[in-house]
Amino acid sequence: MKRRGALDKREREHRQKEKNFKVPGEIRFLVDRSEIISKCPICGGDVYKDPSNIVFDDVHFHFDCVVNLIKSKVELSENQNVYYYGSNNFTIVWERKGKIEVLKRIRVGDFLSEYVKKTV
Ligand SMILES: [Zn+2]
Known part of the structure; x- marks a missing residue:
């Protein structure tokens, strides 16, 4: 089956984020800390150019901060x-003995919109 370009882009984005997904006990990938691009609205800390950042409405969030939120x-x-499910979606899963069942999909905007100040 032939895939459309838009899907490929989402897929790549998802793969990239999945590659960077940090599992407890796993070695953390190296983040380029030479460039601070913004402050994370959740923790107030510096946000670096990091492919695992969650970007919502052009605001960058730490991946871990969003998960913890x-x-x-x-x-x-x-x-x-x-x-993390990809394309700014998370899921709540039930996980036991290697079996995973998706219970609910979460749109990250539902949680982050209060952190994004809109000037309309
Ligand atoms: Zn943060």
């Missing part, structure tokens, strides 16, 4: 976790 707002039961 989601985890603080949704109540996770035992065996549930938050995974």
